[in-house]
Amino acid sequence: VCFSVVFRYLGEEEESTSSSVSRSQALLAKLQKRAKSKEQKSLPVEVAAKDTSAGRRDLVRSKRKLQCQEKEKKLHKKSRKEGIKCLDDVEDTTVPTELSGSPTNDQATKKTKKKDKKKTVTNEEEQYIGVCVSVCNDPSEESLEAVEKTEGNSGVKQGKTADAQPDQSNRVSGQGSSDSSFHILGGFEMKKAEKFQRFLPKWLAEPDVIQRDINSNLVPLSEMTCICPLLRKQLENKGIQNLFPVQAEVIPAILQSVNSGLFIGPGGYRPRDICVSAPTGSGKTLAFVIPVIQALLERVVCEVRALVVLPTKELAQQVYRVFCSYAERTSLKVVMAAGQKSFSAEQASLSETRGGVCRSLADIVVATPGRLVDHINKNENFSLQHLRFLIIDEADRMTDSMDQAWLSQVTKMVFKHERGSETSIFRRAEPGPITVASLSPPQMPLQKLLFSATLTQNPEKLQQLSLYQPRLFSSKHTSALSCTHTQDKFIFPQGLSEYYVPCTLSKKPLLILHFLLRLKFRPVLCFTNSREAAHRLYLLVKLYGGVEVAEFSSRLSSKERKESLKSFERGKIHLLISTDAAARGIDIQGVKCVINYDAPQFIRNYVHRVGRTARAGKSGVAFTFILGVQERFEKMVQEAGSPGLQKHIVKPEILKEMESRYGEVLEKLGKIIREENARKRF
Numbered sequence: 001v002c003f004s005v006v007f008r009y010l011g012e013e014e015e016s017t018s019s020s021v022s023r024s025q026a027l028l029a030k031l032q033k034r035a036k037s038k039e040q041k042s043l044p045v046e047v048a049a050k051d052t053s054a055g056r057r058d059l060v061r062s063k064r065k066l067q068c069q070e071k072e073k074k075l076h077k078k079s080r081k082e083g084i085k086c087l088d089d090v091e092d093t094t095v096p097t098e099l100s101g102s103p104t105n106d107q108a109t110k111k112t113k114k115k116d117k118k119k120t121v122t123n124e125e126e127q128y129i130g131v132c133v134s135v136c137n138d139p140s141e142e143s144l145e146a147v148e149k150t151e152g153n154s155g156v157k158q159g160k161t162a163d164a165q166p167d168q169s170n171r172v173s174g175q176g177s178s179d180s181s182f183h184i185l186g187g188f189e190m191k192k193a194e195k196f197q198r199f200l201p202k203w204l205a206e207p208d209v210i211q212r213d214i215n216s217n218l219v220p221l222s223e224m225t226c227i228c229p230l231l232r233k234q235l236e237n238k239g240i241q242n243l244f245p246v247q248a249e250v251i252p253a254i255l256q257s258v259n260s261g262l263f264i265g266p267g268g269y270r271p272r273d274i275c276v277s278a279p280t281g282s283g284k285t286l287a288f289v290i291p292v293i294q295a296l297l298e299r300v301v302c303e304v305r306a307l308v309v310l311p312t313k314e315l316a317q318q319v320y321r322v323f324c325s326y327a328e329r330t331s332l333k334v335v336m337a338a339g340q341k342s343f344s345a346e347q348a349s350l351s352e353t354r355g356g357v358c359r360s361l362a363d364i365v366v367a368t369p370g371r372l373v374d375h376i377n378k379n380e381n382f383s384l385q386h387l388r389f390l391i392i393d394e395a396d397r398m399t400d401s402m403d404q405a406w407l408s409q410v411t412k413m414v415f416k417h418e419r420g421s422e423t424s425i426f427r428r429a430e431p432g433p434i435t436v437a438s439l440s441p442p443q444m445p446l447q448k449l450l451f452s453a454t455l456t457q458n459p460e461k462l463q464q465l466s467l468y469q470p471r472l473f474s475s476k477h478t479s480a481l482s483c484t485h486t487q488d489k490f491i492f493p494q495g496l497s498e499y500y501v502p503c504t505l506s507k508k509p510l511l512i513l514h515f516l517l518r519l520k521f522r523p524v525l526c527f528t529n530s531r532e533a534a535h536r537l538y539l540l541v542k543l544y545g546g547v548e549v550a551e552f553s554s555r556l557s558s559k560e561r562k563e564s565l566k567s568f569e570r571g572k573i574h575l576l577i578s579t580d581a582a583a584r585g586i587d588i589q590g591v592k593c594v595i596n597y598d599a600p601q602f603i604r605n606y607v608h609r610v611g612r613t614a615r616a617g618k619s620g621v622a623f624t625f626i627l628g629v630q631e632r633f634e635k636m637v638q639e640a641g642s643p644g645l646q647k648h649i650v651k652p653e654i655l656k657e658m659e660s661r662y663g664e665v666l667e668k669l670g671k672i673i674r675e676e677n678a679r680k681r682f
């Protein structure tokens with residue numbers, strides 16, 4: 001094969017009859033002949049060079065080099081000029097018909113004419129290039145170097161170079177293009193991305209439907225016979241007569257999985273994991289608080305059996321309070337591990353050691369991922385060996401890459417083999433395929449319960465949670481076949497009215513003052529995209545006066561943040577300016593209006609921000625200030641499933657009156673910020 005390739009390079013066809021020895025001899029002879037002829041060619045030059053004096057030779061050399069460089073420059077300039085023209089032309093002729101579309105006869109004839117014209121141009125150009133190359137390739141100078149270089153290579157290679165070069169030039173001139181030195185790749189045309197149909201797994205495509213309209217789908221508490229009398233009484237005591245749709249659907253499903261006790265699922269099998277995707281303010285918290293408390297009511301020994309993980313301290317505190325209020329008449333103990341207290345104080349509230357024996361002081365732990373990982377790694381007495389429920393609230397946020405590590409640590413700890421546990425009835429092994437051996441003896445299952453208003457439909461992301469035969473409860477029904485969109489769609493609360501307000505950057509602060517002072521929207525929860533922006537706006541509104549204002553961001557300590565929320569909840573504050581720290585899950589009673597002072601960058605943030613109003617079946621209004629092009633924002637919101645975004649125009653004349661005072665305030669604000677920055681530097 002090797003020889004046949006070499007023969008083809010030499011322009012000879014392989015003879016079937018000739019032996020490989022004779023072929024190799026012929027090849028050797030040919031190569032020797034070629035080397036000789038080259039030697040002969042270079043000989044007169046070398047002799048001539050020897051004859052001339054060294055000084056003259058140098059002079060000639062430098063002269064030729066100069067000439068060559070000048071010509072090269074000229075050629076470069078020309079070819080650059082021509083090149084641009086040429087590239088366009090070449091593209092015209094080389095674009096395949098399926099890309100450029102099938103040309104008509106006229107176009108085709110025009111193109112052939114163009115081609116002919118170009119051929120002459122490019123041939124001329126090639127000649128020009130050829131001249132220059134021949135000047136540069138004068139055997140007395142540069143070619144010597146070239147020969148030296150090729151001589152270092154194998155004979156076959158030499159032959160290949162010598163024969164391949166004219167071949168290439170023939171090909172180029174045959175094509176009639178001047179682009180012998182570069183290759184046109186093509187394929188830069190704008191192509192419309194092909195829309196693909198998304199096929200969802202059955203459990204995602206066919207969820208158990210939760211009605212969106214809370215008020216017309218209330219379920220009387222008396223009908224919820226699956227809830228134990230103690231908890232029903234508790235609910236009544238808190239003024240709850242009816243359950244919301246999400247609660248009416250999810251509570252029985254979780255309770256069903258503990259019908260046979262904590263150790264085994266229905267029919268002796270492992271219970272299915274549960275995912276809930278329901279609008280903001282639809283009552284998802286009670287949908288897991290009630291069944292978890294009921295499932296653990298009969299427990300004998302206090303062990304951590306339920307772990308609730310939430311993204312922020314404030315949310316953890318909120319859920320902790322709900323758990324405490326429903327567990328208060330039971331023997332269950334709820335503990336929070338979210339960094340509100342010192343690590344050692346949390347450690348002491350989670351477990352105690354008496355007489356050398358450690359015992360758990362918590363049945364239900366409400367935690368943030370950071371503190372949870374701290375306890376897993378540093379708290380020797382913290383055990384998750386008896387964990388039955390892992391509840392992940394704001395599940396989509398929690399599964400974001402940066403928060404992933406905690407989940408694997410929890411699973412590792414749940415299935416950790418402790419010394420002497422091999423024969424224990426509580427022995428647990430990481431679940432694998434179901435076999436007779438794996439079912440006997442039965443082990444306590446770990447059931448995952450996921451909740452969010454913006455639960456992803458991305459199976460790849462959900463896969464990371466290692467869900468077991470998941471069951472989805474959702475406020476929407478997306479058919480696996482009809483779904484062509486790739487973006488997740490969300491359900492917005494029924495009572496929410498959404499508006500956008502076109503404005504300019506300088507008018508934004510005036511607009512917010514207008515909403516509070518003139519339109520008397522109170523209380524207002526306002527969102528900015530950064531803590532600096534929240535702080536500046538807070539100072540500005542405070543300086544302007546007439547509005548009780550507070551800020552809420554990571555700029556403040558957790559104590560200060562708690563204070564701000566409390567004051568806002570109690571009605572002492574009219575305007576709370578926050579970053580996205582308060583966008584998720586925070587349940588503040590009576591927020592009638594949400595203002596997105598800065599439009600959110602991601603749709604999920606928008607859904608959660610506007611969801612701080614219109615909660616629990618009530619009505620609410622959300623405004624988003626939009627700078628410049630609003631089409632993109634409108635599209636984003638509509639594609640996410642918003643029922644309708646309306647335009648709200650505030651005429652500039654209305655803001656005129658406020659402008660003089662605003663000017664004064666701006667001056668003061670500048671001074672304050674400068675002082676603050678100076679203080680920060682020292």
Ligand SMILES: Nc1ncnc2c1ncn2[C@@H]1O[C@H](COP(=O)(O)OP(=O)(O)OP(=O)(O)O)[C@@H](O)[C@H]1O
Nearest residue numbers: 240242243244280281282283284285453585587616
């Ligand atoms: N059955 C009910 N009857 C009356 N009010 C209820 C009921 N269930 C929940 N609520 C109230 O509805 C409000 C919203 O509930 P919750 O905070 O659980 O909503 P959510 O779905 O978790 O919202 P988000 O997605 O924003 O976290 C709370 O103030 C809660 O007390």
